[in-house]
Amino acid sequence: xxxxxxxxxxxxxxxxxxxxxxxxxxxxxxxxxxxxxxxxxxxxxxxxxxxxxxxxxxxxxxxxxxxxxxxxxxxxxxxxxxxxxxxxxxxxxxxxxxxxxxxxxxxxxxxxxxxxxxxxxxxxxxxxxxxxxxxxxxxxxxxxxxxxxxxxxxxxxxxxxxxxxxxxxxxxxxxxxxxxxxxxxxxxxxxxxxxxxxxxxxxxxxxxxxxxxxxxxxxxxxxxxxxxxxxxxxxxxxxxxxxxxxxxxxxxxxxxxxxxxxxxxxxxxxxxxxxxxxxxxxxxxxxxxxxxxxxxxxxxxxxxxxxxxxxxxxxxxxxxxxxxxxxxxxxxxxxxx
Numbered sequence: 001x002x003x004x005x006x007x008x009x010x011x012x013x014x015x016x017x018x019x020x021x022x023x024x025x026x027x028x029x030x031x032x033x034x035x036x037x038x039x040x041x042x043x044x045x046x047x048x049x050x051x052x053x054x055x056x057x058x059x060x061x062x063x064x065x066x067x068x069x070x071x072x073x074x075x076x077x078x079x080x081x082x083x084x085x086x087x088x089x090x091x092x093x094x095x096x097x098x099x100x101x102x103x104x105x106x107x108x109x110x111x112x113x114x115x116x117x118x119x120x121x122x123x124x125x126x127x128x129x130x131x132x133x134x135x136x137x138x139x140x141x142x143x144x145x146x147x148x149x150x151x152x153x154x155x156x157x158x159x160x161x162x163x164x165x166x167x168x169x170x171x172x173x174x175x176x177x178x179x180x181x182x183x184x185x186x187x188x189x190x191x192x193x194x195x196x197x198x199x200x201x202x203x204x205x206x207x208x209x210x211x212x213x214x215x216x217x218x219x220x221x222x223x224x225x226x227x228x229x230x231x232x233x234x235x236x237x238x239x240x241x242x243x244x245x246x247x248x249x250x251x252x253x254x255x256x257x258x259x260x261x262x263x264x265x266x267x268x269x270x271x272x273x274x275x276x277x278x279x280x281x282x283x284x285x286x287x288x289x290x291x292x293x294x295x296x297x298x299x300x301x302x303x304x305x306x307x308x309x310x311x312x313x314x315x316x317x318x319x320x321x322x323x324x325x326x327x328x329x330x331x332x333x334x335x336x337x
Contacts, residue, residue, distance in 0.1 A: 024296065024300070026067055026230075028307070030063050030283050031304060032087060032093065034283055045261075049261075051114055051260065053080050053116040057253055057254045058188050059282055060223060062082055062083070064229025065230070065249075067088060067230055068236075070237075071088065071090065073124075074155070075139075076156050078156075079158050080115075080128060081255075082118065089125060091123060092315070095107050097312075097319035098318075098322060099117075103322040104322070104326070105323075107122075108120060112330070132160070132162070136157055136166075136168045136169050138157075139156075143182050147181060154184060156183075156184045157172075159186075159188070160193060161187055161191075161198060173211070173214045178215070180216075181246060182245075182246070183240065183246040186233070187250045194259045195263070207220070208220040217247050217248070218247075218250070219232055221250070224281075225282070226282060229251055254277040254280075
């Protein structure tokens with residue numbers, strides 16, 4: 001374990017107001033989300049799960065942003081890859097596994113929705129939908145409602161860079177800009193809209209450039225640096241609470257896995273691209289930083305991995321054996337009862 005007094009790396013987290021315990025929790029959550037994701041792929045390939053949407057490679061962006069919010073009063077409108085964001089707001093490995101197995105106890109939808117359609121009143125998460133970007137105008141509406149009720153909550157809405165081409169994004173951003181609403185527009189730019197590379201989707205240099213048209217700041221950051229993401233998202237939340245309006249953040253990431261378990265990314269990605277990008281793995285970067293500043297040692301690392309593995313093993317076993325929804329419950333919560 002390195003001594004923080006002799007460390008060659010600057011202690012960034014203390015400067016940001018984060019304790020050693022908080023950054024270890026961030027590390028634990030990043031690892032938990034990565035390992036849940038890896039487990040669901042194994043279960044999918046063994047025929048036990050029908051569908052997986054992966055967040056591998058985007059954990060730093062998600063965890064860093066979520067830690068900058070107030071989970072007791074802020075609201076989430078996440079997109080389908082945001083397992084990291086919802087974990088921070090209270091969802092457990094068991095919740096995510098129940099969702100993946102489509103069980104009756106799934107807190108997101110009672111097993112009615114496909115995986116990644118997060119939602120839950122007790123978690124302050126607005127339910128998502130299959131058409132991409134519909135969560136953006138919903139987030140803006142939530143922020144407006146808070147303003148009308150005199151509350152100081154911030155709404156966090158995330159989406160991929162492909163979603164920033166949809167009308168919903170532009171309408172939501174325009175309305176939020178005009179009314180200076182407390183919204184954080186968080187774009188996880190993972191370089192591909194399914195199979196379409198960034199260069200064929202967007203003409204501007206950065207998604208963050210789009211903010212200027214709506215009258216609020218746009219910031220592009222390294223989405224593999226969890227502390228940088230935390231810093232910028234915290235500043236955006238503080239601005240929003242002071243009544244200074246929205247912020248658009250582009251977190252530049254990379255998606256390590258195919259778009260979904262039904263996709264073959266070898267048909268559109270250049271050979272070796274994923275291996276090259278993995279050299280910047282956000283979890284490896286953060287592990288290195290924590291060891292250099294003396295917060296993480298080998299013993300602590302093993303202890304956290306052991307806890308993560310136990311959580312996932314128990315969650316998998318529970319969800320696999322949990323009952324499926326009753327067929328007659330399909331129409332529940334659709335019509336007035």
